[in-house]
Amino acid sequence: MKWVTLICALWASSVDAACRQALVLGLDVSGSVDAAEYQLQRGGLATALLSPAVTEVFLRQHAAPIDIAVFEWSGPSHQIVILPWTTVADRATLAAVANTLRNSPRIAGDPTTAIGSAMSFASDLLVSRQHCWKQTVDLSADGLANTGPRPQDVAPPAVAANITINALVIGSANTKELSSYFSEYVVRGPDAFVEVALGFDDYANAMERKLLRELQSIAIGAAPDNRTITQSLPIFNMPRQRPLWIKPR
Secondary structure (H helix, E strand, O other), X not given: OHHHHHHHHHHHHHHHOOOOEEEEEEEEOXXXXXXXXXXXXXXHHHXXXXXXXXXXXXXXXXXXXXXXXXXXXXXXXXXXXXXEEEEEXXXXXXXXXXXXXXXXXXXXXXXXXXXXXXXXXXXXHHHHHOOOOOEEEEEEEOOOOOOOOOHHHOOOOHHHOOOEEEEEEEEOOOHHHHHHHHHHHOOEOOOOOEEEEEOHHHHHHHHHHHHHHHHHHHHHHHOOOOXXXXXXXXXXXXXXXXXXXXXXX
């Protein structure tokens, strides 16, 4: 009987420790992002997280929740964690995450855009989440890299080699160029993709689409009734072009 009790306790502990996905989001706060755009990005992420569809995906499998972390990035040495790793197991936690995103102050940083450095920072954060079934980076940006290591030269730590890096590009007249650049040099890993926001005003909608696409595969696989969580998610398909690399200043 003692052995049965011990086995049950160990099994319960392993269930409690389960994590179906680790998601780290990186927000672009380089010099091209003004104060209004900054608030649209922060508030847009909070709005997307609290949308009914995204909330459902987050809370669908209580025994194996999603872990989330958020950081802001700009130049090679400017990466600031605004939300440390948080396990989202209920609505109250998700609401607290959104509140943190809306109210944390902006920290002045480097005006340049070091996408490669942001990729490395996000990968390093995921090293501590190897127990999660899937590790994903969600990187937002409104411009090409112009300093730091080139994105195509960045390799994740060996222990986190199977991560997926997705991108949300915020464009207007340069949307096609940005999408091609991120498709070619930044996104990688299983089912990696580029989502597009047509300006910062569209950021919340684009982020909701992106979160649903990033999180739904794990949630659907675990759904007891096998029903589809999201339908007709828009997919932005761009021809794979090879734009010129902008040399570091």
